Amino acid sequence: MPFATCTANFVVYVLKCPCGKLYVGKTISSVNTRTNEHKNNIRNFKADTYNDTPVSRHFATAKHNKVLEVVTKSPTGGDRNTMLLQREARWIRRLDCVYPKGMNEQLNLACFL
Template structure:
């Protein structure tokens, strides 16, 4: 989705920007790292308001919090 939108807008690589929002380290006492990553992704989608139609994330679920 990002690449399609980027290419159809006649952009080039010099215009592409990205940033690391958060580093998630493996949990010291175990736990489900994939679940933790999903929770943090949901947090950032909500915080940055990137859910469709304002952003490019077209689906989002709270199931990672349940």
């Protein structure tokens, strides 16, 4: 598994809570920015608001980061965001992170069409 700095962007990352559940996500922002967004949502969690995300909901109920892959610009071109969505989907499937085994709500394969 590659390592990335907190300033890396276009990455697929995994959050693992102490209970062992995983959440796979992707970000075009820096890892640091996205991590702070998750922390903010956890800290300010309130059901049925914009802070009610799969991660914040889990942490709020269970009381409990790591980059999986850096998606670089392809030398042959192509949409980097689509590539990021595809890599995220592959990691969600590989790590079996869809609820109830993990915290991802769904495995979206539309990015492969």
